[in-house]
Amino acid sequence: MITDAHQHVIQLLIIQDTPSDQLGILDAIKKADLRCNSIIAVSIKEAQSQFNTHSFDLIISEYQLSDGIVLDLLPIANHIPIIVITKISNEIITLNIMKAGIYDYIIKDEALHYLTVLPITIQSVLRRKQLERDAHEQQIFTATLREIATSLNSTLELSEILHRILENVRRIIPHDASSIMLIEESVAKVVLCSGWGEDVVPILMSTRFPISGVEHFRMMYTTRGFYTIPDISTFSGWVQVDGVSNPSSYLAAPICFNDEVIGFLNLNSHTVNHFTPVHAERLRAFVDQAAIALQNARLYQQAQALATMDERQRLARDLHDSVTQTLFAIAMTTQAIFKQWKQDAYSVGESLGELQDLTQGALAEIRTLLLELRPSALLEADLADLLRQLCATIKGRSRVQVDFHTRGKADITPEAHRAFFRIAQESLNNIIKHSRAKKATMRFTRRVGRVELIINDDGIGFNPENIPASHMGIKIMQERAHDANIALTITSLPKGGTTIRALWMNKEL
Numbered sequence: 001m002i003t004d005a006h007q008h009v010i011q012l013l014i015i016q017d018t019p020s021d022q023l024g025i026l027d028a029i030k031k032a033d034l035r036c037n038s039i040i041a042v043s044i045k046e047a048q049s050q051f052n053t054h055s056f057d058l059i060i061s062e063y064q065l066s067d068g069i070v071l072d073l074l075p076i077a078n079h080i081p082i083i084v085i086t087k088i089s090n091e092i093i094t095l096n097i098m099k100a101g102i103y104d105y106i107i108k109d110e111a112l113h114y115l116t117v118l119p120i121t122i123q124s125v126l127r128r129k130q131l132e133r134d135a136h137e138q139q140i141f142t143a144t145l146r147e148i149a150t151s152l153n154s155t156l157e158l159s160e161i162l163h164r165i166l167e168n169v170r171r172i173i174p175h176d177a178s179s180i181m182l183i184e185e186s187v188a189k190v191v192l193c194s195g196w197g198e199d200v201v202p203i204l205m206s207t208r209f210p211i212s213g214v215e216h217f218r219m220m221y222t223t224r225g226f227y228t229i230p231d232i233s234t235f236s237g238w239v240q241v242d243g244v245s246n247p248s249s250y251l252a253a254p255i256c257f258n259d260e261v262i263g264f265l266n267l268n269s270h271t272v273n274h275f276t277p278v279h280a281e282r283l284r285a286f287v288d289q290a291a292i293a294l295q296n297a298r299l300y301q302q303a304q305a306l307a308t309m310d311e312r313q314r315l316a317r318d319l320h321d322s323v324t325q326t327l328f329a330i331a332m333t334t335q336a337i338f339k340q341w342k343q344d345a346y347s348v349g350e351s352l353g354e355l356q357d358l359t360q361g362a363l364a365e366i367r368t369l370l371l372e373l374r375p376s377a378l379l380e381a382d383l384a385d386l387l388r389q390l391c392a393t394i395k396g397r398s399r400v401q402v403d404f405h406t407r408g409k410a411d412i413t414p415e416a417h418r419a420f421f422r423i424a425q426e427s428l429n430n431i432i433k434h435s436r437a438k439k440a441t442m443r444f445t446r447r448v449g450r451v452e453l454i455i456n457d458d459g460i461g462f463n464p465e466n467i468p469a470s471h472m473g474i475k476i477m478q479e480r481a482h483d484a485n486i487a488l489t490i491t492s493l494p495k496g497g498t499t500i501r502a503l504w505m506n507k508e509l
Contacts, residue, residue, distance in 0.1 A: 004371040009035045010057050011039075012029075012058050013060070014059075014063070015040075015042075015061035015070070017043065021085075023397075025118065031119075034119055034123070042066075043067045044067050044068040044072050048076060051078075053487070055401050056080050058081055058122065058129075058231045059077065060122075061081040061082060061085070064088065079504075082122055083102075083104045083105075083125055084102055084105045087107070088107075120262050132206070136226045142283065145172075148168045148289060148446065151164050151168060156300040158297040163322045164293075165192075165290045165294075166180065168286075174274075177247065177267075178266060178268065178270050179192065179193035179204060180266075181209070181265075186212065188209040188214075188264060196296055216252065217249075220252065220264060221254060223262065226253040227250075228280060230249055230275070232249060248269060248272045250269075252283075253284055256287075256291055262294065263294070276330050277397075369411075377415050384446075387420075387442060387444050387453075390425055390428055400432060402441065403440070407445050410451060412446075413502060416451065417440045420486070420502060423502050428455075431459065435457050436459050438458060441456055443455075453502040453503075454501050457498055460494065461495055461497050461498055462492050462498070463493075477500075487502070487503045487505075
């Protein structure tokens with residue numbers, strides 16, 4: 001679960017064995033009007049004992065004390081920032097302690113100017129530490145969004161996507177109950193809810209909410225922005241539903257696709273003022289991912305219901321266009337979210353690089369799914385391009401690096417064309433699910449009368465003779481290869497990686 005950092009009174013540990021220095025530091029902090037709870041320790045041992053009963057935001061310490069030096073605290077300080085104040089002016093010592101992880105170093109002077117500098121240094125160090133926390137939180141959130149996007153884009157079944165939305169939003173925003181609404185003819189209807197009592201769910205599912213008659217729905221529908229109600233007891237616009245207890249606070253966001261509001265994602269809490277601006281920003285980013293998945297699923301449902309192949313192919317093209325545009329839009333939106341982290345450019349660049357891989361991988365995966373909607377598309381596309389696209393999907397689903405190499409061109413039978421694609425698809429799925437590999441390579445070679453596909457990985461491997469009955473992937477690959485006259489061999493050893501080789505030869509030549 002991702003948590004938020006909240007401002008609080010600074011818990012300060014001062015390690016000084018000279019009473020006058022102790023008083024000087026306390027007086028400087030008081031004059032600067034810093035909100036601190038300060039605890040004094042006069043030795044390393046006494047300071048170490050304080051960690052058993054207190055948590056600290058900052059340590060201010062003399063370098064040399066009677067029983068040791070400040071660096072002795074580092075193993076138990078647990079990344080708490082430390083400011084060293086000392087009379088020792090030695091460049092080598094200064095360099096060593098900064099390398100060891102001390103945040104700042106202040107030299108005492110007889111005129112006591114260092115006490116004027118101290119409050120400024122405290123604020124600077126705490127701000128630096130907060131930026132580090134924020135960057136770390138953002139990295140966690142980015143990684144979580146990456147996983148969520150992969151999960152949402154791995155299926156086109158509407159009911160499954162709805163469940164995954166409510167499961168995943170709990171990972172990034174703590175709340176007590178949630179619901180998804182979809183809009184039909186300007187009326188919002190709950191299609192799935194979580195965290196409600198069994199007696200309440202049928203009531204929610206059967207209630208209809210005209211958008212024009214509910215203030216917060218009308219505002220979200222009009223502005224496309226999120227809506228927060230810190231205290232529902234003071235909100236006159238709340239619509240009371242008979243048999244349903246009101247929450248204490250509320251956060252919601254419209255689910256938009258191509259500037260059309262298709263639904264709402266609602267979060268409720270039993271605590272007043274529970275939802276923060278950080279929660280709202282996270283929800284905004286999350287619903288962008290949810291909107292893509294929902295719209296794709298809705299279009300896919302329509303495609304399944306169409307009676308003719310022409311209509312199915314037209315819808316597949318529409319789905320392709322909408323996915324491409326929306327993935328581009330979500331990439332732009334994500335970039336805007338990260339602008340607030342300008343203070344840590346390296347971290348932001350790395351995060352955006354990961355999101356770029358996610359976007360490219362998700363796009364490749366959706367294109368692959370679209371092929372399933374058009375049976376002729378697999379045969380119309382060049383097989384090397386299809387295999388390269390399969391490799392690209394891995395970027396959106398895992399951290400496995402897949403290198404693709406191809407050479408030559410040659411005609412093969414439609415059955416072999418389809419079989420090579422399915423074998424490659426199943427092999428990559430197995431690498432992601434079971435191999436724990438860091439790297440894989442796919443080589444596809446074509447020449448007249450002979451086509452060969454070799455896939456190997458550096459994973460944990462397995463014993464091909466002891467494959468569980470529940471693992472049907474290899475059996476299916478073998479059946480596809482047999483039906484297409486492809487010779488399939490699988491070589492693997494525990495801790496030795498796996499190699500899959502598929503060879504088709506034109507027996508008529």
